[in-house]
Amino acid sequence: MLKAGNAALILIAGCVLIALLHYGSAVFAPVVFALFIIMLVWPIQWSLSLITSRYVALAITFLLVVFLLLGFGWLIAWTMGQVGSRILIDAVRYQMLYDQLRTWLEGHGIAASMLWSENFSVSWTLRTLQSIGSRLNNTFSFWIVALVYVLLGLAETEEFGARIRQLKNQAAANAFLRASRSASTKIRYYMLLRALMSIATGSFVWLLTRLMGLPFAETWGFAAFILNFIPFLGPLVATLFITAFAFTHFASWQLVLAVFIGLNIVQSVIGSVIEPRLTGKTISLSPFATLFSVFAWGALWGIFGAFIGVPITIVALTFCAHYSATGWLAEIFGFPREPL
Incomplete structure (x- = not known):
């Protein structure tokens, strides 16, 4: 009964927290x-x-x-x-x-x-x-x-x-400071990597649209660069926008298909091959956690939530990894336990 009561309290607290974050987004x-x-x-x-x-x-x-x-x-x-x-x-x-x-x-x-x-x-x-x-x-x-x-x-x-x-509890203070430093380091590495991958994506999209003869190649390159900061969802939106524009410009469906395939190759190679190799074990966030972070925080805070969702998850799991009671949760989503 006691465990069931604790589980119910945790569930209620989680629902209240989600509602508070949603309706208190302005704060x-x-x-x-x-x-x-x-x-x-x-x-x-x-x-x-x-x-x-x-x-x-x-x-x-x-x-x-x-x-x-x-x-x-x-x-x-x-x-x-x-x-x-x-x-x-x-x-x-x-x-x-x-x-x-x-x-x-x-x-x-x-x-x-x-x-x-x-x-x-x-x-x-x-x-x-x-x-x-x-x-x-x-x-x-x-x-x-x-x-x-x-x-x-x-x-x-x-x-x-x-x-x-x-603080009197030096163990808790030291654990908090270690987790804070580790989270900050991972966030900086994540954003540096995200910026480099966005620059690469934007450059290749610009080159592809320029070679295919699609007008406003610079605009599409900048759009791909900006949207790539939102994992999964951003590249998908960029691909659909550029393909839709190609439909109105090219009379041949083969050229439209070539643009679509080329964009997917660029996004797949950079997002699924190069980026995971660069992240390595420093930010080994599972694809499920990444996708869930984008959609969950996007549902709470809109476009800003979709952008900030993955960094929030990285910080939360980093703190979990620094405490023995929550280390298992970090390991489930791909984060190794940190030394206590």
């Missing part, structure tokens, strides 16, 4: 993003503090974060604007292709109109894109709040570490 998401940024840039601030004053190091690091976020945000906005404009220009062509596909399916006994008539149309697609655009425009407050947390967090990191070291 928790900026904090999580700020901690993520601090993990990435803290070594820069620490290195600068060795050669200059603490406050100068803080100012330089914070300005670097602001400039990087502005540059990445501008790149996302420019790429989405380019892709959105192409979809608007080719809207009539997409509607015609959809009508042809529906006619072909119904001619083969598949009632496509019953399945899609109310769920898909070009106007529905345009409304969806406009909705995404409006949500992106409303994220200004999110970035401001997150940057405030980043500034305060960078200013307090050393004091926070000192307070942890002064």
Whole structure:
């Protein structure tokens, strides 16, 4: 009875936590993003503090974060604007292709109109894109709040570490500090690897679309670069977008198929061959855990959740690996136990 009661309490607590994270996303998401940024840039601030004053190091690091976020945000906005404009220009062509596909399916006994008539149309697609655009425009407050947390967090990191070291339970304090350092190292390695793989993916997609004669090769390269930061889901979206555009540009279905196959080869070689070899045992997160992280956190926090989901899982499993009571959970998802 006692074990059953504990299991019920854990289940209830988990449901409450999920609901709290979902409905409190405006509060928790900026904090999580700020901690993520601090993990990435803290070594820069620490290195600068060795050669200059603490406050100068803080100012330089914070300005670097602001400039990087502005540059990445501008790149996302420019790429989405380019892709959105192409979809608007080719809207009539997409509607015609959809009508042809529906006619072909119904001619083969598949009632496509019953399945899609109310769920898909070009106007529905345009409304969806406009909705995404409006949500992106409303994220200004999110970035401001997150940057405030980043500034305060960078200013307090050393004091926070000192307070942890002064705890009476030195074993717990040392375990927390070891787990924090290990998690930060893994997050930095993961993002460095993700950036390199995204650059490689974007470059090869640009080269492929350029060789195939597809217009706006630079736009598709940047789109593949940005979307590759979201594992599994991002490359899939990039492939579908570029293939859909190829449908409106090429008259031959063989060329469209060649573009589709080429994109899949690029994504498969980089994502399934090169990247796992580079991650090795440092970030040996199982494919199931990676995919679940993307969709679960995406369901909680939208696009931002899909982006930050894998780093959150890496941090959580790293902490689990540093404690004997939860080490088994880390091993299930591919993380080795850390020395206590």
